[in-house]
Amino acid sequence: MQHTPNSSQHFTPRGPGPLYTPTRSFNDTLQTPDPQGMDWADKQAKEHEAAKSRLSDHRFNIRDYADPLLPRQQPPSHYYPAGVTAETEKHLLDLISRIKAGNA
Template sequence: MAGRPRMPAQLHTPTHSFSEAPIQTPDSTAAGKASAQERREREQFEFTKRLTDQKFNIALYPDPLLPRQLTQEQHFPAGVTTEMEAYLQNVAARVKGMAVEKE
């Protein structure tokens, strides 16, 4: 058994191997690549669609780079009035004036 050469299960002949293989022309391989590219693009589109919010509309939000038109009260923290803001501005101006006089 060890001295006997192995015999292939089926003899290989050129006509046998060519008859089973599909015939490929340059056009068919290019079409296969194009379809693979289209498939990848379609998969990427579907993946992107799942990651994004389909109901989001950028037109509903203001431009973040433009200055906002808010009233003075909207800029103040809760409980701060315009009179309190004027008083604090006056105190800050006096403190700055003292600092300038000492120098």
């Protein structure tokens, strides 16, 4: 029976070689901020804030709205747009049901 070497036997082990030892401490190599890079970061931050201010509604307050998961306290007519009555809603619901049934 022939002996086949496993994967660890393909390579010869390394002998003790020189170890990498830094000559300077990592604290000695602190870099000063690049003023040109700071200008770019400031510009990006300003653009981000400008876009954010255009996208958000500053008048919005979540406390102005009731919890949508709780039952409503007012009757449905309270939520109708101006000029819409219960009769208008009934007419529209009848129209929708006729269209769905194909009897328009």
